[in-house]
Amino acid sequence: MESFRLTREEAEALAARHQTPFIVISLAQVEKQYDMFRRNLPRVNAYYAMKANPAPRVLSLLASLGAGFDTASAGEMRTLAEIGVEGARMIYANPVKMPEGLRTAARLGVKRMTFDDADEIGKMAELAPGAEVLARIRIRNDKALVDLNAKFGAEPEEAISLLRQARDAGLVPKGVAFHVGSQSISAEAYEEALLVCRRIFDEAEAAGMRLSMLDIGGGFPIPMAGMESTDAETMMRRIARQIDRLFPDTELWAEPGRFFIGPAVNLVTSVIGVKRRGEEFWYTIDDGLYGTLSGAIFDHWTYSYEAFREGPKGRATILGPSCDSIDFVGRGVSLPELQRGDLLLVPDCGAYTSASATTFNGFSKAKELYYEDIATTRRDSVRREMTA
Ligand SMILES: Cc1ncc(COP(=O)(O)O)c(C=O)c1O
Numbered sequence: 001m002e003s004f005r006l007t008r009e010e011a012e013a014l015a016a017r018h019q020t021p022f023i024v025i026s027l028a029q030v031e032k033q034y035d036m037f038r039r040n041l042p043r044v045n046a047y048y049a050m051k052a053n054p055a056p057r058v059l060s061l062l063a064s065l066g067a068g069f070d071t072a073s074a075g076e077m078r079t080l081a082e083i084g085v086e087g088a089r090m091i092y093a094n095p096v097k098m099p100e101g102l103r104t105a106a107r108l109g110v111k112r113m114t115f116d117d118a119d120e121i122g123k124m125a126e127l128a129p130g131a132e133v134l135a136r137i138r139i140r141n142d143k144a145l146v147d148l149n150a151k152f153g154a155e156p157e158e159a160i161s162l163l164r165q166a167r168d169a170g171l172v173p174k175g176v177a178f179h180v181g182s183q184s185i186s187a188e189a190y191e192e193a194l195l196v197c198r199r200i201f202d203e204a205e206a207a208g209m210r211l212s213m214l215d216i217g218g219g220f221p222i223p224m225a226g227m228e229s230t231d232a233e234t235m236m237r238r239i240a241r242q243i244d245r246l247f248p249d250t251e252l253w254a255e256p257g258r259f260f261i262g263p264a265v266n267l268v269t270s271v272i273g274v275k276r277r278g279e280e281f282w283y284t285i286d287d288g289l290y291g292t293l294s295g296a297i298f299d300h301w302t303y304s305y306e307a308f309r310e311g312p313k314g315r316a317t318i319l320g321p322s323c324d325s326i327d328f329v330g331r332g333v334s335l336p337e338l339q340r341g342d343l344l345l346v347p348d349c350g351a352y353t354s355a356s357a358t359t360f361n362g363f364s365k366a367k368e369l370y371y372e373d374i375a376t377t378r379r380d381s382v383r384r385e386m387t388a
Helices: 007-017 026-038 056-064 076-081 099-108 119-127 156-166 189-208 232-246 258-264 290-298 379-388
Strands: 021-026 046-049 068-071 090-092 112-117 132-136 142-144 172-177 180-182 211-213 250-254 264-278 279-287 311-317 330-336 343-346 367-370
Touching: 007 264, 007 343, 026 046, 026 056, 026 156, 026 232, 026 264, 026 279, 046 172, 056 068, 056 076, 056 132, 056 172, 068 076, 076 090, 076 099, 076 279, 099 119, 112 119, 132 156, 132 211, 189 211, 189 232, 211 279, 258 264, 279 330, 290 330
Parallel strands: 021 367, 046 068, 046 250, 068 090, 090 112, 112 132, 132 172, 172 211, 211 250, 279 311
Antiparallel strands: 021 264, 142 180, 264 279, 264 343, 311 330
16 A cells, blocks of 8 residues: 655645644545545445544545545534535444434434443433444454454344344344454454354344344554554455355445545654764654644554655654653654754654644644645646745
C-alpha cells in the first residue's frame, strides 16, 4: 500500500506560508483507500468509524462515495446529519449508549445498533423502540495493536440469549458484531471470528431466530514504524473468501476507521530545541503528545519521523512542546543531526491523532490543510504554484 507523502519541496513551500505544526489531508488518498476496501471486500458495506478522524471534508467525500458511518455518540450523529447524511446510513456501534445518543438515534432514524450486555436492552427498547440490534461478541487476537476486546464483547455463548432477550423486549434481533482489535495484522483473527459467528447463526436458526446481518468491525492495518509490513489487500481477500464460504446470503458491514484515513495525512512539524543528552540528541518539536501525536498514548502508535537533511544517522529522542514530562513522542528514532528550525514530516498520521488532540498548556492544535486546495492538476504545476 502506498501512503500519501508530501515531497520535500511541497513541505518546505507550505511551511513558508503556514506556521508549523500543520497537517495535510489528501482526499485523493482517502478515495484510494475506500476503493481498495470496496474492491477487495465487495460484499461488505463500509461504515466509516468517524472517531478516527471527523474532518468535515473527509466525511463529505466518503458520504459522496456511498459510504455509511459508524457513530458512537449523539454528537457524531448530529455532525453527519448537518452534512445531509440520513440516519439510515449510520450505525450506532457503541455497546453502552448514552440516553441522549439513543434519543438522537430515534429522532434521526438511526435504527441499527450493537450491544454486548442485557443491561443495555431495556434502555434501547425504551428510547429507540424497534431498533435492529446486533450482539457484539468478544474475539481474542494477540495480533492487534489495540485490544478492543478488553472492554467490549459478550462471550460468544451468550449471544443467542442476548438476542432472544432483545426480541422479547420488542427490539429486532438481526445478527452479530465483532471487532478483532485495531491495527490487526492477522487475517486468521477475522477467519476464526467468522467461524464463531457461523456457529451462532446456525444455533440461532435452530432456536427459531433467523439472523441476517453480520458486522465484521474495523481493525484493517496500515503501515506503522517498526511493525512488520502488512499486506492489507491480501488480508482482505482472505476475509472475503471466508465470508463467501460461510455467509453467502448475509448482509455484511464493516467499520473501518484507520484504514480509510491513516495513510492520507502528513504532519509537518519543526524542531524548536536541540539538546545533547549523553550520546543522543533530544529534539523538542512544536507538536506533541497533547496535540496531533496523541496517538502515541491513546492509540499505542509509533510514528515515523522523516527529516529532509542529509548526513549520518544516530539515535534521537523526540519530545513535544508542553511542560509535562510525559511528553515524549519518539525514542530511539534514527535521524541525521538536526538543527533548530528543521522540518520533520510524519506520514500515516491521519487516524486517532488530530481527533484526540487538545490545547493543553495553551498550544494551538495543528492547522488542517487539504492537499487538493494546494494541488491543482499535476505535481509540477503544484510546486510551481506553491513556490511562486
Ligand atoms: C466499535 C468500533 N468500530 C470501529 C472502530 C475502528 O477501528 P479501526 O480504526 O481499527 O478500523 C473502532 C475503534 O476504536 C471501534 O471501537
